[in-house]
Amino acid sequence: IPSREGESLNNEVIRSFNERMKSYAEQNNYPYLDIYSVLADENGYLREEYCGDPDAMGIHLTMEADAAWEKYLLKHPEGK
Numbered sequence: 001i002p003s004r005e006g007e008s009l010n011n012e013v014i015r016s017f018n019e020r021m022k023s024y025a026e027q028n029n030y031p032y033l034d035i036y037s038v039l040a041d042e043n044g045y046l047r048e049e050y051c052g053d054p055d056a057m058g059i060h061l062t063m064e065a066d067a068a069w070e071k072y073l074l075k076h077p078e079g080k
Contacts (some may be wrong), residue, residue, distance in 0.1 A: 002045055004058030011044050031078060038072045039065055 005011065018036050025032035039061070041047045050065035051058055061069075 002043075004054075009059075015044070033073065033076055035069055035072060038068050 014036070018034075022032045022034070024030075039046055039050050046059070046061075047065075048054070050062055050068065052060040052062040052065075
């Protein structure tokens, strides 16, 4: 979430890591599941309703986020 971005843990770092993971998966013919796009808001931050600890780390998920993640996984069983 915006108020919890730090120097070493922020959306730029997360997006970069996700891109490297996606590239690695593609190069090695592994499935890649893009959970980030499911949980992010229009600005790329964790959706407010999906953040279970906005006054702490700002990265832990709510049950609503878990449900959105599960729905995505069920629609993409092959990682596509």
